[in-house]
Amino acid sequence: MLQIQNLHASVEDKTILNGVNLTINPGEVHAIMGPNGSGKSTLASILAGRDGYDITEGSATYLGEDLLEMDPEVRAAKGLFLAFQYPVEIPGVSNTYFLRAAVNAVRKQRGESDMDAMEFMKFIREKIKILDLDPSLLNRSVNEGFSGGEKKRNEIFQMAALEPKMCILDETDSGLDIDALKVVSDGVNALRSPERGFLVITHYQRLLNYIVPDFVHVLVDGRIVRSGDKTLAYELEEKGYGWIEESLAGAK
Amino acid sequence: MLITEKPHSLVSNFEAVRELLGLTGPESLRAVREAALAKFAEAGIPTTRDEEFKYLPLNRFRETEYVPAYGATLSEDDLKALPLSVLDGPCLTIVNGEFAPELSNVSGLPNGVRVMALSEALEQHEGLVMRHLGKIATHEGKLGTTNDERFTHLNTAYMAEGVYVFVAKGVMVEPTIHLRFITQADHGAIAVHPRVVIELEEGAAAKIVESYHGLGGESFTNVVHEIALGANANLEYVKSQTEGGSTIHIANQYVDQKSGSVFTSNQVAFGAAISRTDLNVFVDGEHTETSLNGAYLGQGEQIIDNHTRIDHAKPNCHSFEVYKGILDDRSVGVFNGKIFVYEDAQKTDAKQTNQALLLSANATINTKPQLEIFADDVKCTHGATVGQIREDALFYLRSRGIPEMDARGLLVYAFAAEVLEKISIDVVREALEAELYRRLNRD
Numbered sequence: 001m002l003q004i005q006n007l008h009a010s011v012e013d014k015t016i017l018n019g020v021n022l023t024i025n026p027g028e029v030h031a032i033m034g035p036n037g038s039g040k041s042t043l044a045s046i047l048a049g050r051d052g053y054d055i056t057e058g059s060a061t062y063l064g065e066d067l068l069e070m071d072p073e074v075r076a077a078k079g080l081f082l083a084f085q086y087p088v089e090i091p092g093v094s095n096t097y098f099l100r101a102a103v104n105a106v107r108k109q110r111g112e113s114d115m116d117a118m119e120f121m122k123f124i125r126e127k128i129k130i131l132d133l134d135p136s137l138l139n140r141s142v143n144e145g146f147s148g149g150e151k152k153r154n155e156i157f158q159m160a161a162l163e164p165k166m167c168i169l170d171e172t173d174s175g176l177d178i179d180a181l182k183v184v185s186d187g188v189n190a191l192r193s194p195e196r197g198f199l200v201i202t203h204y205q206r207l208l209n210y211i212v213p214d215f216v217h218v219l220v221d222g223r224i225v226r227s228g229d230k231t232l233a234y235e236l237e238e239k240g241y242g243w244i245e246e247s248l249a250g251a252k
Numbered sequence: 253m254l255i256t257e258k259p260h261s262l263v264s265n266f267e268a269v270r271e272l273l274g275l276t277g278p279e280s281l282r283a284v285r286e287a288a289l290a291k292f293a294e295a296g297i298p299t300t301r302d303e304e305f306k307y308l309p310l311n312r313f314r315e316t317e318y319v320p321a322y323g324a325t326l327s328e329d330d331l332k333a334l335p336l337s338v339l340d341g342p343c344l345t346i347v348n349g350e351f352a353p354e355l356s357n358v359s360g361l362p363n364g365v366r367v368m369a370l371s372e373a374l375e376q377h378e379g380l381v382m383r384h385l386g387k388i389a390t391h392e393g394k395l396g397t398t399n400d401e402r403f404t405h406l407n408t409a410y411m412a413e414g415v416y417v418f419v420a421k422g423v424m425v426e427p428t429i430h431l432r433f434i435t436q437a438d439h440g441a442i443a444v445h446p447r448v449v450i451e452l453e454e455g456a457a458a459k460i461v462e463s464y465h466g467l468g469g470e471s472f473t474n475v476v477h478e479i480a481l482g483a484n485a486n487l488e489y490v491k492s493q494t495e496g497g498s499t500i501h502i503a504n505q506y507v508d509q510k511s512g513s514v515f516t517s518n519q520v521a522f523g524a525a526i527s528r529t530d531l532n533v534f535v536d537g538e539h540t541e542t543s544l545n546g547a548y549l550g551q552g553e554q555i556i557d558n559h560t561r562i563d564h565a566k567p568n569c570h571s572f573e574v575y576k577g578i579l580d581d582r583s584v585g586v587f588n589g590k591i592f593v594y595e596d597a598q599k600t601d602a603k604q605t606n607q608a609l610l611l612s613a614n615a616t617i618n619t620k621p622q623l624e625i626f627a628d629d630v631k632c633t634h635g636a637t638v639g640q641i642r643e644d645a646l647f648y649l650r651s652r653g654i655p656e657m658d659a660r661g662l663l664v665y666a667f668a669a670e671v672l673e674k675i676s677i678d679v680v681r682e683a684l685e686a687e688l689y690r691r692l693n694r695d
Contacts, residue, residue, distance in 0.1 A: 073652075076650070084648070084651075098662075
């Protein structure tokens with residue numbers, strides 16, 4: 001579904017990604033772990049289409065098409081979803097209005113008709129239960145005045161509403177207490193299916209106790225330096241990122 | 253060489269209506285009108301060399317020959333399509349400066365509430381009206397002398413008709429009171445000078461919505477408000493200004509707040525050719541709250557000028573002010589926010605924000621916060637930003653599948669809608685949101 005090949009990217013002449021290779025098939029959950037500054041969030045942003053990065057080498061293909069050529073809204077319409085590390089507050093736009101515009105934009109791409117207000121409210125009330133979100137948040141402005149936990153749950157709620165094929169979670173666990181972490185993880189796990197791929201980006205192994213990955217990759221200095229199954233995450237948790245960095249230095 | 257300039261029609265028209273005006277109100281008003289006319293005649297039409305009109309080119313005035321206005325015959329059908337026509341409560345309508353009883357219905361108001369034409373009020377309740385008429389609309393004796401009140405004087409010169417609203421002590425008015433001001437200049441360029449007097453006695457509460465509409469032609473609306481809020485009174489005031497076309501709108505609004513009173517002003521301007529509002533609040537009691545919210549949209553070559561002034565004359569008062577404008581095409585926005593904190597007004601907490609969104613390279617905003625603080629234990633902040641659309645918000649919307657054009661539209665709308673959200677009257681807020689949306693999409 002998603003093939004990233006030898007991806008190099010830089011910001012203002014500073015190289016961030018240094019040859020990333022990664023293939024995600026439908027139904028698979030991949031985790032990317034790495035120390036701060038390793039390029040994890042940059043990778044997520046580039047996949048979602050944020051401006052400001054120079055792709056200097058390599059490619060990313062999504063559903064057989066060149067992902068990097070697509071506008072962000074086209075990526076979303078084709079089923080790619082990024083749960084933001086820092087969800088954006090948009091005063092003046094109600095959550096409901098925003099979600100309905102998003103859901104209908106994505107449906108349009110799929111050749112489906114718009115949902116009317118009644119249909120949409122029914123659809124959304126079912127989805128909101130899964131995330132244990134207060135329905136009154138629907139009437140508030142997008143993310144405005146939401147707590148950290150509410151913002152993250154709102155991201156997963158949007159993901160549930162848009163029913164994407166490829167989900168990218170950028171440090172969704174940061175700033176969450178253990179109860180919120182569980183709710184968010186349950187929401188993600190409810191969406192796991194044989195048709196859907198996940199890329200879970202995190203600094204800590206903790207999240208992966210709840211969202212159990214099929215593959216774990218370690219990103220250091222803009223490259224995946226080690227891949228394995230979930231046991232790699234435990235090893236990292238125990239020995240720290242220093243262990244990987246040292247073993248890399250030793251190999252040189 | 254002596255050049256004698258012909259007096260401007262705004263002055264010379266007085267001759268034709270002097271006797272007619274004299275029929276309204278007490279005898280003493282005659283001299284008041286004459287004196288005010290003389291003050292305006294002396295000051296003349298302002299130029300951009302006058303500090304308070306620096307960004308407001310009023311050449312249009314010089315080129316226009318105004319004739320005295322008389323009413324127009326309109327029916328409810330003519331008004332159906334106007335924004336805020338959805339309001340179905342008590343409504344009083346002024347057409348071309350004259351009271352239009354056939355378009356007014358103020359029945360069903362509780363005892364102790366009067367909503368009536370000013371001329372009628374002067375006949376029936378002269379004592380009550382004269383408590384405030386001409387008393388609030390002045391900055392004489394207040395701190396600073398920076399206000400330019402020539403258009404207030406012009407209004408006073410022609411003062412006879414308008415609206416009077418009175419809410420007696422302790423009365424809470426449930427229905428929203430709607431005041432409509434309509435111009436239809438079908439007999440030449442007209443100038444109208446409505447005067448609005450609003451008094452909420454101690455502990456009274458009301459919601460008043462004013463809407464200004466232009467039904468064509470060249471009109472000049474020069475309105476003056478005198479609003480007296482007694483102790484612990486609560487007024488939510490909404491002004492919707494939508495005359496458009498080649499009209500000129502000038503409003504001088506004066507509010508006097510006694511202790512414990514709450515004044516919330518929501519000013520929404522969709523413009524005229526030139527629109528200018530001076531909103532002046534004099535805080536004359538402790539523990540008051542003043543919220544001045546403003547949202548405006550300039551399109552074409554519109555000029556939208558908002559001046560606000562808050563006089564914090566007493567301690568322990570809060571004022572909160574936010575004005576947001578969207579300026580497109582070649583439109584010009586002006587914001588001037590004065591806050592005076594008097595020596596006695598310790599523990600004043602005043603916050604002022606004004607933001608503008610420029611959608612075109614040819615649009616302009618001139619913004620000037622002006623804080624003068626004479627007390628030492630106060631919290632006063634002000635901030636002004638001029639910007640384009642937030643890129644992070646744009647990416648967020650696009651990443652959810654919303655096409656770039658739609659996302660931009662949504663963010664522009666949201667920029668001003670954030671202010672409209674502060675209107676507590678649902679039907680009014682929704683109507684103004686719809687109007688904003690419609691105008692942004694140029695429907």
